[in-house]
Amino acid sequence: MQLVFATHNPNKLKEVQILFPKEIELLSLEDIGCMDEILETANDLEGNATLKANFVTENYGYPCFADDTGLLVDALDGAPGVYSARYAGEQKNSDDNMDKLLLQLDNQTNRSAHFKTVIALNLNNEQFLFKGIVQGDITTQKKGAKGFGYDPIFKPNGYDKTFAELPISIKNKISHRAKAIEQLLAFFKNQTHVNK
Numbered sequence: 001m002q003l004v005f006a007t008h009n010p011n012k013l014k015e016v017q018i019l020f021p022k023e024i025e026l027l028s029l030e031d032i033g034c035m036d037e038i039l040e041t042a043n044d045l046e047g048n049a050t051l052k053a054n055f056v057t058e059n060y061g062y063p064c065f066a067d068d069t070g071l072l073v074d075a076l077d078g079a080p081g082v083y084s085a086r087y088a089g090e091q092k093n094s095d096d097n098m099d100k101l102l103l104q105l106d107n108q109t110n111r112s113a114h115f116k117t118v119i120a121l122n123l124n125n126e127q128f129l130f131k132g133i134v135q136g137d138i139t140t141q142k143k144g145a146k147g148f149g150y151d152p153i154f155k156p157n158g159y160d161k162t163f164a165e166l167p168i169s170i171k172n173k174i175s176h177r178a179k180a181i182e183q184l185l186a187f188f189k190n191q192t193h194v195n196k
Contacts, residue, residue, distance in 0.1 A: 006066035132179030
């Protein structure tokens with residue numbers, strides 16, 4: 001079975017492919033000839049993941065899953081949320097985004113936040129949603145060189161290091177994306193057609 005992961009990022013594709021059963025061949029957007037940047041114009045993560053999955057299914061005819069992730073900060077009423085990637089502007093620069101967030105939280109005692117990933121799967125004319133959440137706090141300064149996005153300023157609950165300081169093996173077990181992917185894989189494991 002071929003399944004499209006709506007991403008242009010080959011490293012992201014490889015990371016996820018390792019987790020899937022051998023019966024499922026994961027394809028990237030490039031693999032199916034889709035060079036478009038699918039616009040994320042929805043007001044929430046669920047909407048953006050759905051937009052991307054629907055774009056592929058409607059235009060290319062493949063079963064597909066797409067994800068969208070946001071960082072939601074309690075003291076900022078859930079911001080940056082759906083705008084996490086472009087919080088400091090359309091240049092989508094991680095350092096700019098972190099700098100803006102740290103400035104917004106300057107002298108703020110409540111630094112609670114959570115990462116949320118939503119996966120939308122289109123399969124056999126049905127759509128399924130999977131969600132993963134990890135709770136934590138925003139640090140006062142950037143720490144660590146691993147990871148990407150807001151990882152250097154997000155410290156997950158139960159750990160004294162940021163996502164950017166933790167080994168990838170730990171992050172891949174506890175992260176929001178890992179939890180959403182885990183649900184997706186459990187879904188496929190229960191699908192009888194995968195085992196045929």
